[in-house]
Amino acid sequence: MFDLDEFIAYIQAVGAAKLFRIFWFFVVFEFFRYVFIDFVVLISWRVKQYYDKDKLNDARAQMEFENPLVSIIVPGKNEGKHLFKLVKSLREQTYQNFELIVVDDGSDDDTPTIGKTLEKNGFIDLFIRNSVRGGKASAANLALRFTKGKFVVHLDADCSYDRDAIEKIILPFYMDEKVGAVGGNVMVRNYRESLVTTLQAIEYYDTISIGRIVSSHLGIYRIISGAFGAFRKDVMDKIEGWDIGPGLDGDITVKVRKIGYDIKFAPDSVCLTSVPNTFKKLSRQRLRWDKSIIRFRVRKHSDVFKPTQNFSLLNFFSFLENITYNIILNIKWYVYVIDMLFNFVSQIKFIFVANIFLYTASNYLKYIFFYPFRPRQNAPFAYFLPYLPLMVFYFGYYLRIVRTIAYIKEYFFKASYKDPWNPIKTSNKAKEIGI
Amino acid sequence: MSKDLTSKPLFGENFVEHDGYRYYIMKDHDMVNLSELIAYDAIIIEGTSAKLIEERVSNIRKNLNQAFFLIPVFVLKGNFSLPIYVEELIDGSIFSIDQVNLVTPIVHKIHLRNNEVTINTALSYEAQLISKTLTYMYSRELNQLNAQLHPNSGIGFTFPILSVNFEPKEEFRVLEILEIAEKEGVLISEFHDRTHLCSQCHTGFLAYRECCPKCGSANSESQDIIHHFVCGFVGPISDFQNEIDDQLNCPKCTRTLRHIGVDYDKPSVLHECFNCGHKFQDFNVRAKCVTCTFDNDVQQLIGREISNYTMSKKGEMAAINGFTSTSKDIEDIIGTVKLDTYRTMLKYEIERIRQTDGKSNICAIHIANSGQLYSKIGSDMQKSLLKDMVELVRRNIRSSDMITFYDSSTILLSMNDIPLKVGQNIISEICALIEKLLKTNFNDLEVDINYNIKRINFKLSNELQIQQVIKDFYPDV
């Protein structure tokens, strides 16, 4: 059916112009933007890091001198089973001047008992139990209300943290006083568990992590992962905490940006998380994430595109880049598929294979060339190599389809308001006033 | 009954006689030794204050000697009322001494029943108290021993005739004794109430406070936490309040909160400690002991059931035939003889002296604070205390001399064929040794030892000589 010689002959036969015409999507979006630009930015980031060496040392000295109180907040429902492991791992942190506040958001398991016991024994500074669930935002806000620290670090109970994670996530605040929030680097702990988790590990490792280094360096970094983020307390007070989710991780950073603060990514502040281990669970998670892009970027914060008095060029670009990457790119891909089907239908077989080949090659290129820029491995270098070709299907088809479904559901049906992730009472109110 | 209730009472200096019964009139602040009361059939306490009366009645009723604690007691009342538990310890009140003819039938009945009872001779304090309680109940035809709330009781409840034997601080032992009595089948319990006692001193006068789990301070304030759905703001209600009106406005989105459950709710309550600033949701309930000031965690408190008791048929039989405990009695202590044996031997000695003009002595050692002491230590320790005492006495007297227990706090011994003076020296030395020994063996227990020694008089009976040697040990009331 498929003949390799025929394929090579075909490639040789078409000229450069024709090749671009056929593989424009790959050349423009994939290679130029996500290999070439990223690589250039990464080099520039390294150079800057080199020249900022003294500044980093000063920042570290300043932080050590000041020894600020860090308020670690852990909101969540039914997280009791993870709490003891979490407090034990926090005791291992190199930075120890922190208070730990846990909010139990209406758990229906033995979380209250566990939390209260840990509080009684001094492992948790404050344990607050909400007998009725209010949703992640309200739980985080409740915790925030009782923080005493200069910085607030938001953690997930089921994640684990490198020994120097807290120290490293606070450090950027001392590098630049315009920094209002810092995102930690989330890596996949259970990457060996199943094919799904392995593919996600590569995604976190290659796209998310590297992507965030790049966007942070460009000043357009936009999502602080809910599993690990640090905020200046005074900034949080100004923006009055989290608004209701889903997608509050992205929402809070927009709010921080809007009042004129920078957001930084701290690649060397590492947190390990367990990702969904089946495609079904992963789909559910991604549908929620993708819906929130529409709900928060397009709907709630659309004013970023309007030239109002708070207009910021960086915010504009950050949004533009975000929307381009997520929405426009998604639409463009369908345009490309249609373009190919209509204009090159006879060669579609070759084009399909060639695309896979090109993407795979670029994946290997990225994997190898970006290697020196990664702060830390969570798996042996060779472990992911055999899986890289599969990433084409994971990224190019699976995630794209999920994303499309999410966008349609949210844009036309406002599906996120029905998400059980939030209590109905809060979703109803949010929908009523259109946020 | 041939008694003539209308006959006129006969007045003496400090007594009144009616119908063959002699009533001792105990005047205000007039101290009298219990032993002097033995000649009377009943006591009338004249008092100006309830407190003084309570004190005197208690002194009579807590004595271990049957001759005293069963004696009918009446109160000549002034214009004050007695607490109910004191009323339970007396046999009636009169309002003038002329009314003595009204109570004579009561005295008569009590004496009839007193003649029926047998007091137990067991050494164990628990057994003695059970026996005391049963005989008193029988003597007064009481079937019930009920718990009464009582502010001055160490455990908050008093069983008057039993509790009178204890200082408030030791009153928790009343519950132990009742438990034993129930196990022995002489009392039948019925649930009445439940109480909690201090883990340190076992008293029940506790001040419960809701405390900060961190520092234990009771100085705190509570606030509702409000969650505003629309903006996700969560905070104490004070964040939403203003000084002008009663409206609640969200500090984050300025919207007015209108309807609980629709636009806001109250997911929790938070308390703030003013002492250490700690914020918390669950108070630590602590119980401070008013007696010893120990601040108990409520989980530490000793929970006890308080019951009311009914005397069983077996209890009644025990009052009549003497109560013998199967579980708590202290068996014969090595080196002693039974009281009856001692009596017989004394009789022979008196006879021998009459014929040989010898010089022999009868001698008694008495633990003056035995009630207080035993109520504190329990029967196991009481037994080893008595053992130690006997052992020491035995080592310091001749092997031909005899030792016996007159009661649980009094030892009788013979010192034959030695002059009184020598005997006195020996006995005083023994007592000093006993005090020292008990102090070291029992953790600084204050033991108050009295002794008495008398030369045997061949003109007097053995029983009378025994009474004479122990007579001085009775307290004043």
Ligand SMILES: [Zn+2]
């Ligand atoms: Zn609000």
Ligand SMILES: [Zn+2]
């Ligand atoms: Zn406190």
Ligand SMILES: [Zn+2]
């Ligand atoms: Zn106490």
